[in-house]
Amino acid sequence: SNPPLWPYTMYFRMPHRCHGNLQHCPTRSHAVWEMVLNELDRREDPNFDENIPGCAMVDSCNNILTGDQFYNFLNHNFDRHYDQNRAPLGLYFHAAWLKNNPEFLDAFLYWIDEILANHNDVYFVTMTQVIQWIQNPRTISEVKNFEPWREKCVVEGKSACSVPHSCKLTSKEVPGETINLQTCIRCPNNYPWLNDPTGDGFF
Template sequence: MLRISLLLSVLIGLSQQACDPAQCVLPDCRCYDDPNQPGGLETTQIPQIIMVSFEGTISSANLELYRGIFADVTNPNGCPGRGTFFIEDEGTNYGSVRNLAMEGHEIGIQSVNGISPNDSSGWIEAIRDVRAELDDLVDINKVLGVRAPSIAMGGNDELIGIGLNNMLYDSSCSNVDYSDSGTFLWPYTFDNMPTVPCTNGDAPVDPFKGKWEVMIADLHDKNGDPCVVPSGCREVTTKRDAFELLFGAFDEHYSGKRTPFNLIIDPAWAANENFNAGTVEFLQYVRASFGNEVWVVPIQRALQWVQDPTPIADLDSFAPWQCNGDTTLRFKP
């Protein structure tokens, strides 16, 4: 208990104060309300990043569905588009997880059994246990992200679990007030409080220095109502509906500040033939239609760009986005 208390004193800031963009600077810190584009780049210099992410169990059945989504999706530098998989332990085929990692996808952690822990000890243990399962299969130093079950952020308790397991970021928070082209947020750190509250779950109330949030921006269905994941959007029944839903969300990002588009695909959406086909068409269309402006990369690689903002014209030589590039984030555990 004493050891945990001492570590928490390091992880959690000593005071709560508004974030100052002049003091909270890249690559290790960014204020959630910083009005500036990363690196001071003009919007036309910023790549539109699409982060396709998944959570839950990985089985032989959904593995092929997920792989199919990336079929023929190639980035401007010729490297294949790749995504992020947040693993639930129960029911997962870890041989399939190993294969995904070998193919260049990012592996993160969701839970042991799809249920959020009740306290910080539970979060520490859950993240530790899934990391232990992954340890002999993937480069554990590159397993740095967490998505909470039901996409409901676990507040201070989750951030304590992230910190004490040497993880770097969460991607579970959404907020309906930050869900259009004028309000989307860039990934930010929890160095200072207050921060963005989450519509579902809880944001931390204490500072956690150097820990990042990659927010999930709501999509909007045909009635304009928010939906965090595509499968939660109403009146989507056809391939064309699925395409239009995703392209509409993409265009909100692209026509705004070009903040990364966090696209979550769940097993039900992937297993629906029309929705799956609409997703494949969407990814292939935006890649073919927007030239070197659109990149499909895992969340870690998106964070690498935020930490080291690089203009579109220089991305062919941006090391983290090469086919076998360095995926090591700037990270202070």
């Protein structure tokens, strides 16, 4: 989308056309936030008005082949969000994409450091933290003490079990496949699936 869209609630009408294959678009209000997957511009030269589709997931942009291309892609999309309306830039990709492409990981970490060094008004936050700020905006000087952003993830308590059972199971829903399941309870007869959620074959 151009300009990029901000997250919005479903209390009111969507600020864009409803897209999707056979999706049912909401016709009434819902108390839910929509985090927009803004299309990422994958043009090599943003000044050249090339008519190529964007991508929502970074790792689905099949024209990113080198770390330099990835770095330029990140800068261009950051500028597009930052210079137009400061809508949050969502960067969605699978961890394996970075793990399998060390050059991309190096470019990504370099880019993050560069953005933070050059922009005192940019933060890398979770989707929940974006919504918390939208609901209760703070200035640059206040955001350092913004309580929802100061929360830390604390691991409490012991793990559910010290030695889980490792079960090699099958399911008639996935014929011919052996599926591994780690569980703290006894191994079920079958792999739990849609028509057999307990794995006991009663459904």
